Amino acid sequence: MAVTPPRLPLRARVKLLAGKVRRCYLGVFRRGYIRAKLARRRGECRRCGACCKLAFGCGLLETHQAITACRFHKYRPLNCRVFPIDERDLAERDLVAPDQPCGFLFDGKEERDSPHGPQGTRNGTEEKPAE
Numbered sequence: 001m002a003v004t005p006p007r008l009p010l011r012a013r014v015k016l017l018a019g020k021v022r023r024c025y026l027g028v029f030r031r032g033y034i035r036a037k038l039a040r041r042r043g044e045c046r047r048c049g050a051c052c053k054l055a056f057g058c059g060l061l062e063t064h065q066a067i068t069a070c071r072f073h074k075y076r077p078l079n080c081r082v083f084p085i086d087e088r089d090l091a092e093r094d095l096v097a098p099d100q101p102c103g104f105l106f107d108g109k110e111e112r113d114s115p116h117g118p119q120g121t122r123n124g125t126e127e128k129p130a131e
Contacts, residue, residue, distance in 0.1 A: 012095050016055035019092045026085060027078040037086045043104040050097035051083045 008016070026034055049068030052058040060072045070076055084090050084104055093102055 006096075006098075008095060013055060016092055016095065019089065020055050020079075023079045023083070023085060023089070027082070034082055034085055037106070038082060040106045040108040041084070041104055042107055043102075046100075046103040048097060048100050048102075050093050050100065050102070051089075052080075053096050054092055 047068050049061055049063065052061045052068065052070070058070070060070050060076075062069050062071055070080070084093060084102065087106055090102055090104065090106075
């Protein structure tokens, strides 16, 4: 289902903008970090479009019958192809669509870095990826 982001307070919008800058930095200077995090990522995209509406809406996003699609999908930038890179991205994405969980989660030993509870879970409960 397509997402309509809520009106967020200034502090949350600044956090989302800082996340975009962080992902650009990681994509240019920390490719090894991205590879390591993606190796821990599980699940699949649910095509809700929430990640395309962080800080500002992407002009290339189209919605057809509650399913979102990118008009530039085949050539989209690295930030789009690898989102979410890590648990912080999931937390930022949840600001935009708190009632609609992401189809991705992260496994592994880095529980202390995760804002989503125990390893491989979100909000402390087991969640199976969408099939």
